[in-house]
Amino acid sequence: MSATACGTAAAPRTAAAYKSSYKPIWCPGCGDFSVLSSVTKALAALDLPPERVAVVSGIGCSSRIPAYTTCYGFHGVHGRALAAATGLKVARPDLTVIVTGGDGDGYSIGGNHFLHACRRNVDMTYVVMDNHVYGMTKGQPSPTTEPDWDSKLAPGGTGLRVFHPLVVALASGANFVARGFAGDPNGTARIIADAIRHPGFSFVEVLSPCVTFRPEQREWRGVVRPAPVEPTDDAATAARRVMTDDGFNIGVLYAGDRPAYRGYPQPARAGSADLEAEFEL
Numbered sequence: 524m525s526a527t528a529c530g531t532a533a534a535p536r537t538a539a540a541y542k543s544s545y546k547p548i549w550c551p552g553c554g555d556f557s558v559l560s561s562v563t564k565a566l567a568a569l570d571l572p573p574e575r576v577a578v579v580s581g582i583g584c585s586s587r588i589p590a591y592t593t594c595y596g597f598h599g600v601h602g603r604a605l606a607a608a609t610g611l612k613v614a615r616p617d618l619t620v621i622v623t624g625g626d627g628d629g630y631s632i633g634g635n636h637f638l639h640a641c642r643r644n645v646d647m648t649y650v651v652m653d654n655h656v657y658g659m660t661k662g663q664p665s666p667t668t669e670p671d672w673d674s675k676l677a678p679g680g681t682g683l684r685v686f687h688p689l690v691v692a693l694a695s696g697a698n699f700v701a702r703g704f705a706g707d708p709n710g711t712a713r714i715i716a717d718a719i720r721h722p723g724f725s726f727v728e729v730l731s732p733c734v735t736f737r738p739e740q741r742e743w744r745g746v747v748r749p750a751p752v753e754p755t756d757d758a759a760t761a762a763r764r765v766m767t768d769d770g771f772n773i774g775v776l777y778a779g780d781r782p783a784y785r786g787y788p789q790p791a792r793a794g795s796a797d798l799e800a801e802f803e804l
């Protein structure tokens with residue numbers, strides 16, 4: 524519940540309070556519309572003041588999300604969203620930091636940052652709209668593209684094993700791991716709200732169809748289903764489950780209890796002048 528200037532309780536914010544006046548330029552039917560709606564619904568469910576939230580992204584169709592919200596936004600460099608967001612959260616722990624992007628941005632060029640964001644466990648939420656393709660640059664295969672996906676740019680398919688983001692996240696130390704589906708905006712909003720509430724690095728992979736370059740992904744609607752088991756707090760159990768499912772179980776899959784990283788526990792022992800003096804030739 525927010526407060527008005529005269530001290531009376533104002534009505535809780537609705538999702539509309541988090542939507543900017545910019546009209547998304549995604550292709551009609553793109554799953555990212557629904558993920559934007561899930562992000563704004565999650566913020567409304569938590570009634571967070573927009574000026575206390577920062578949405579950070581790299582580059583890609585999915586990375587346009589910050590501009591479509593009324594929160595602070597940072598639309599940075601391809602693959603570097605997590606690095607920027609980590610610095611922001613450590614410098615401004617009072618902000619709720621949400622990172623949004625695509626599978627190309629996060630698992631390919633940004634893969635190294637993904638590993639270390641999981642390991643560092645800084646308190647933020649990472650929402651990846653996974654469409655198994657580079658949408659913005661017109662359909663190149665991404666790390667999650669199936670090896671036999673035949674396209675003009677990769678005739679006959681890449682033949683490459685897919686990257687498994689949930690297992691990598693669990694092995695690297697993410698404290699919350701979930702999978703959502705763009706066709707279930709309310710369920711995905713609940714997952715994102717849980718992810719924001721959960722301390723540490725929360726990773727939410729959302730299956731978000733690219734209707735232009737992967738029109739067959741419209742069929743995901745018929746194959747996704749709620750995960751048949753409750754979330755576990757055991758990373759090895761969660762990893763075994765996600766390695767053996769078919770990639771279409773949705774819901775919270777892992778909720779751990781690692782303490783979030785909160786910056787240096789002690790002030791630096793030496794000032795920069797001392798260090799310079801020590802290394803002077």
Ligand SMILES: Cc1ncc(C[n+]2csc(CCOP(=O)(O)OP(=O)(O)O)c2C)c(N)n1
Pocket residue numbers: 582583584585586601624625626627628629632652654656657658659660665733
């Ligand atoms: C350093 C750098 N390399 C490459 C690009 C070109 N580029 C822009 S977006 C993109 C891929 C986007 O794919 P993804 O992150 O999966 O997002 P989507 O568009 O599918 O939502 C690439 C390769 C870039 N902008 N900067």
Ligand code: SF4
Pocket residue numbers: 548549550552553554555584585654658659732733734735736
């Ligand atoms: S190219 Fe694909 S990911 Fe990009 S806006 Fe269009 S449907 Fe969405």
